[in-house]
Amino acid sequence: MIVLDGSHGEGGGQILRTALALALVTGKAFRMERIRARRAKPGLQRQHLTAVLAAAEVGSATLEGAALGSQELVFRPREILPGNYRFSVGTAGSATLVLQTVLPALWSAAGPSELELQGGTHNPLAPPFDFLQRVFLPVLERMGPKVEARLNRHGFYPAGGGRVTVTVEPRPLRPIALLERGPVLARRVRVLLSRLPGSIGQREADAVCRGLDWPSECAHIEWVDSAGPGNAVLVEIACQHATEVFSAFGQRGVPAETVAEEVVRQARRWLDADVPVGEHLADQLLLPLALAGGGQFRTLPPSSHFETNRHTIGQFLDHVVIEVQPQGAESCLVTVEVR
Numbered sequence: 001m002i003v004l005d006g007s008h009g010e011g012g013g014q015i016l017r018t019a020l021a022l023a024l025v026t027g028k029a030f031r032m033e034r035i036r037a038r039r040a041k042p043g044l045q046r047q048h049l050t051a052v053l054a055a056a057e058v059g060s061a062t063l064e065g066a067a068l069g070s071q072e073l074v075f076r077p078r079e080i081l082p083g084n085y086r087f088s089v090g091t092a093g094s095a096t097l098v099l100q101t102v103l104p105a106l107w108s109a110a111g112p113s114e115l116e117l118q119g120g121t122h123n124p125l126a127p128p129f130d131f132l133q134r135v136f137l138p139v140l141e142r143m144g145p146k147v148e149a150r151l152n153r154h155g156f157y158p159a160g161g162g163r164v165t166v167t168v169e170p171r172p173l174r175p176i177a178l179l180e181r182g183p184v185l186a187r188r189v190r191v192l193l194s195r196l197p198g199s200i201g202q203r204e205a206d207a208v209c210r211g212l213d214w215p216s217e218c219a220h221i222e223w224v225d226s227a228g229p230g231n232a233v234l235v236e237i238a239c240q241h242a243t244e245v246f247s248a249f250g251q252r253g254v255p256a257e258t259v260a261e262e263v264v265r266q267a268r269r270w271l272d273a274d275v276p277v278g279e280h281l282a283d284q285l286l287l288p289l290a291l292a293g294g295g296q297f298r299t300l301p302p303s304s305h306f307e308t309n310r311h312t313i314g315q316f317l318d319h320v321v322i323e324v325q326p327q328g329a330e331s332c333l334v335t336v337e338v339r
Contacts, residue, residue, distance in 0.1 A: 002028055002315055006035035006071070009308030013048050014283075017101045018309050020055040020075060021287060022316040024105035029076040030315075036071070043069040047093025047119070051101040054087045058102045082109035082170070089119030092160035094126035099149075099166060104287060106168040107145035113168045121155040121162035122192065122232045124249045127280045129154075129164060130190075130234050131245045136284055138243065139178070143288055144171040156194060156230025157249070173292035175336075178285075180298075181276035182240025187212075189219040190236070195229040200256050204233050207260030212267060233259055235267045242276035273330040275299050282306055282334065286313060289336040290320045296335050298327070 004019055016035060023030055036042045044052065044067065052066050052073065060081060064074035087098055095117035106113045121129040127136075133149050140147060146169040155162020189208045191201040198221065205219035212235070224230075231250030236243065248263035250256070270278050277285065277299040286309045289295035302310075302324055310322045325333045 002030040004030055004032045004312070004315060006032045007037040009311055010304035011038045012036055013051070013097065014305050014308045015312050016048055016073075017051055017097060018287065018312040019316075020051060020101050021104045022313065023061075023075055023077050024055060024059040024080060024102070025108055025291060026316050027077055028316055029074070032073045032075075034071055035073060043071045044073070045093070046091045047089050047097065050087060050089045050093070050119070051098045054085070054098055054102050055105070057085065058105050080105045080109045082106065082111040082113045084114045086116045087118070089160065092120035092123050092155060092157040094123060095119035095121060095155065095162060095164050096129055096132050097126050099132070099164070100284065103147065103168065104291065107140075107147065107170050107173075108291075109168075109170050112170065115166045115168070117164045117166065119155060119162060120157060120160050121151060121164060122230060122247075122249065123155075123157035124251075128232060128234065128245070128247050129162075130236070131247065131280060134236060134245050135243055135278075135281055139176070139281070139285065140288060143176050143292060144173045145169065146171060154192065154194060154224045154226040154230065156226050156228060156232070159226065159228025159230075161227030173288060175289065175292045175294040177295060178242060178276045178297035181242040181274070184237060184239050186236075186238040187214060187218055188236045189214070190234040191219065191221045192224050192230070192232040192234070193221060194224050194226040194231070196231055196250070200231060200250065203256035204231075204250075204260045207257045208233060208235060208264055211260060211264035231259070233263045235263050237267065237271070239276070244270055244278045244281070246270070246278070269300065269330070273300055275331050279303050279306075283309055286310060286322060286334075286336065290317055290322070293320075294337045296333065298331060298333055300330060301326075301332055
């Protein structure tokens with residue numbers, strides 16, 4: 001049995017989600033100790049427990065320690081079962097991160113699956129639904145599996161209540177190389193508002209367009225349905241070979257212009273680095289590339305989530321090597337290969 005230290009690396013939920021995903025696809029059991037031990041609220045919180053229970057259902061797994069606040073978990077997977085699933089976080093915890101946990105198992109299952117996920121879709125602690133739909137899933141489809149996601153209702157922090165439907169059609173994974181992004185083909189600013197004054201969205205839209213030196217026609221304010229008030233600013237840049245979505249979220253007491261500055265910073269950093277893969281996509285590409293047996297991409301310097309994924313993959317797939325070669329101060333080449 002593989003034994004993992006849950007406080008390793010970024011020390012949050014990422015190591016747990018990656019371990020669950022890898023356990024399902026490899027059939028290897030694991031014990032995780034010190035889960036989120038260095039966090040203000042250590043142990044399994046609602047979002048993490050939902051991911052554990054979802055993985056157990058998809059993989060017919062047996063569990064020990066699957067309870068709120070638990071800092072130790074034993075997970076023994078058996079058979080991956082395709083089918084129709086419904087998972088609810090019950091809070092504003094990210095529904096898309098629960099999907100991230102079970103998706104590798106479902107894209108390698110014996111048949112198609114459909115999932116309904118309830119929880120947060122737009123909150124500051126995870127990439128928003130729009131990133132999943134517009135950035136990650138198109139790259140995944142280029143690798144083989146066909147996954148379609150539909151947003152039925154937005155879920156902002158703290159009310160949650162979002163709903164997402166996902167269909168998964170398994171196909172064999174194949175390696176991919178993402179080395180150039182090509183010229184910019186389209187650019188768009190979307191300001192999402194729920195139960196908040198329109199003036200907030202207009203100030204954010206104006207500030208983003210000023211910060212990126214884009215015409216005001218690039219910006220759109222969208223009123224959305226959700227269980228509570230919420231605000232997100234999304235910048236989408238579509239290039240010939242890559243698309244990226246950057247996000248920032250309104251918070252009580254934070255000026256609209258400050259929210260806009262954050263998303264502008266992210267977009268400018270990616271544009272200036274001239275890489276096709278952004279920080280969050282780099283984190284999420286490691287696992288499918290490792291399972292595909294290889295691939296390459298150029299990205300920004302690795303984040304703590306990237307390094308956590310890299311370490312955890314090595315615990316389950318010791319034949320896979322992930323190398324990071326710096327290519328200047330703000331870019332690097334990531335190579336995944338089997339040795």
